Amino acid sequence: MFELKKLPNGVTIVAEKLPFVRSIAFGLWVGNGSRHEENYENGISHFIEHMMFKGTKDRTSKEIADEMDSIGGQLNAYTTKEYTCYYFRSLDNHFNQALDILTDMFFNSHFEDKEIKKEKGVILEEINMYEDSAEELVHDLMQEAVWPNNPLGKPILGTHKTIENFDNERLISFYKKRYRPENTVIAVAGNFNYEEMINTIEEKFSHWTFGDKEDNPLMTPKYIPKIISKSKDIEQVHLCLSFPGIPSDSKFVYSLIILNTILGGGMSSRLFQKIREDRGMAYSIYSYPTNYKDTGLFTIYAGMNPLQTLEAIELIMKEIEAIKKEQISIEDLIRTKEQLKSSYIMGLESTSSRMSSIGKSQLLLNRINTPDEIIRRVDEVTMEKIHHVIERVFDFSQISLSLVGKIEHVDIKEIKKICLMH
Secondary structure, eight states, X not given: OEEEEEOTTSOEEEEEEOTTXXXXXXXXXXXXXXXXXXXXXXXXXXXXXXXXXXXXXXXXXXXXHHHHHHTTOEEEEEEOSSOEEEEEXXXXXXXXXXXXXXXXXXXXXOOOHHHHHHHHHHXXXXXXXXXXXXXXXXXXXXXXXXXXXXGGGSOTTOXXXXXXXXXXXXXXXXXXXXXXXXXXXXXXXXXXXXXXXXXXXXXXXXXXXXOSOOOOOOOOOOOOOOEEEEEOOSSSEEEXXXXXXXXXXXXXXXXXXXXXHHHHSSTTSHHIIIIIIITOOOSEXXXXXXXXXXXXXXXXXXXXXXXXXXXXXXXXXXXHHHHHHHOOOHHHHHHHHHHHHHHHHHHTTSHXXXXXXXXXXXXXXXXXXXXXXXXXXXXXXXXXXXXXXXXXXXXXXXXXXXXXXXXXXXXXXXXXXXXXXX
């Protein structure tokens, strides 16, 4: 079971004790991501995450790395469109030292001009590397196309133009505005004494006062169906075919997860079996739901020879039509439920997974479902709920398509015709 406590300044602590392990996973979850940025700030959340590792008044960047390595700990961070997470994993007897390193970074990072200049080069190369990866780029291209003029459609990394404009003043101003105690969840999972651990965290975080007032409310994006392409001189064409999805707090989330697993969520899925195994047309093909607080997408990805693009799209559309017309069998539903429950339970054997589960849930949903509750919600998915999701998601009037690769070998007009036929 987990324990929850809120500090007077608004910081929420969620902790789950696992006495059968000898490690602790600790995460700082800040409710700030790229969708909280203005257009001119695009990429600043990710940039701040990088700058946290560049030194404090007491530690250089090398000393941060050396000190964490000396205790055998793992320290990292990542930025998404809705949150940023800073985390470490260490042996339980090194928890205090690892926490001291992370909190020093979190509260005392310098954001020095010389380090900002160096990090601009690093992130610009990260953007270049991402641009070179068509398999990654095609997903961002899709979100940019269907959610235009909204931060949710912008890239997490930012652009060359926005990155070049970042300076010490702009970074600190954004940090104070978005890094606020009431906007932060601390998640801990592992072997610890609860009272001692809470006292240690309170000592580190109780002094944290409110920053500047938040002045950038979220805008719910309006989905606009679109077909978009980007030419790249590579061997394959990579495509994403998307429909509007559902938000993360929807009562149909688990129904959509089950539907996704059946359609394209694994090696036994219909898309994988029909297009890769039976036809040998794609090395990689899968589907996935993307859920945000107020919206979502359902996406099918495939990479194939440019000359087979039209046929692959036709086969994907036929599988969607089949699942709309024939629905799914009760046998598929039962089998997929067991598959998901097994995967979820086995994943909880990791302290990092447990920390991530409780931290993300508390931050984004303001609640934590226990493993038993999640199993129950999977079991509660019925054929009727699956049918509802199928009809809600697979609206062919809302279909969108993004392509990256040798599109000169692809008949875009014919693709549009295929999409309009369904």
